[in-house]
Amino acid sequence: MNRRTFLKRFLLGTIGLAGAGYGGYYYAHEIEPRWVKIVRNDIESERIPASFDGFTFLQLSDTHIGFNYGLKELDDLIQTIGELDPDLILFTGDLIDDPSTITNQQYAQIIDKLSNIKSRHGNYWIYGNHDHGGYGTEKIAQVMSSAGFQLLKNETTKIQKDGDHINLSGLDDVLLGNPEITQLIDESEQDHFNILLSHEPDFADTTKNYPFDVQLSGHSHGGQIQLPIIGYIITPILGEKYVEGSFTLGQRPLQLFVSKGLGTTRLPFRFLCRPEINLYTLRKK
Incomplete structure (x- = not known):
């Protein structure tokens, strides 16, 4: 190889690497964080009342508005929710x-x-650690209440349909709040179908000891950046063991579902870890 050919190939290689680097940056910063997918799961249980067979609820998590997630993304989300038309949000x-900062x-x-987010059986929410952070506890509660979302802070409510009901419980944030799980389900309700909302997924190791059939969590962002062989890049405290997907724990058993969420934090990137909306359908076993 002569000097001219070597320099030409070196220059082309350098340009190629730079282009690939920029392309990867652009994809992880501009494309994948906005490429939302809908993840559908059926939840089966003998405790689901017959009238709730086919009942749908939609889980949203971790928008992190203000950090690479703005009002435009919120508009797109609202449109998608309207198309899915869930029974519960x-x-x-x-x-x-x-x-x-807002x-x-x-x-x-x-x-x-x-x-503009509507459902037939109501909208409910729980605190995450970022909601309590930045002196946001009261402000976020005010925002969500004004928007028509009911807070479940160590509380349980009944979702009723055709004379039957299921129980929906919400836990205060484990990291920055004061969670209390012991009194959420009365003894008389232990044989009913019981759902727990808990921001941090790893809390499921505690939840499995209580009469819950399902735990819905976020927090982990699915690692936010996933690399082949290396795996998850960003896994927060209490989002390190159960990072994404579904798990079965305990003897009842407890079905744990961990959403990758919609936004980003720490780094404004997602790679091989698309944001998601989670739609669940109840099926009586």
Whole structure:
């Protein structure tokens, strides 16, 4: 190989590497974080009442508005929810990435948009660690309430249909709140179908000891960046063991579902880890 050929190939190789690097950056920053997929799961149980067979609920999680997730993405999300038309909507925490950085005008816009999210049996939400952070505890509660979402903070509510009911419980955030699981399900309700919303998925190792059939969580973002062989790049505390997907724990058993969520935090990238909306359908066994 002569000098001219060597320099030509070296230059082309350098340009190729730079292009690949920029292309990877652009994809992980601009394309994949906005390439939302809908993940559908059937949940089977003998405890599901016959009238709830085919009942659907939609889980949203970890929008982290203000960090690479804005009002445009929120508009697209609302349109998708309307098309899916779920019976129940559940938000499992981390609405805003840093509540202290959002202005009152921006909060008003967020309320206006969230108010367009509708379902036949109500909208419920729980705190995530970012909701409590940045002095956001009261502000996020005000925003969600104004938008028509009911907070479940160590509380249980009955979702009723045709004379039957299932129980929906919500736990305060495990990292920055004061979670209390012991009194969520009365003894008289232990044989009913019981769902728990808990932001941090690894709390399922505690939940499995209580009379719950399902736990819905977020928090982990599915690792946010996944690399072949290496695996998950970003796994927060209490989102390290159960990072994504579904798991079966305990003797009842407890079915754990972990959403990859919609937004990003720490780094404004997603790679091989698309954001997701989770749609569940109840099936009486």
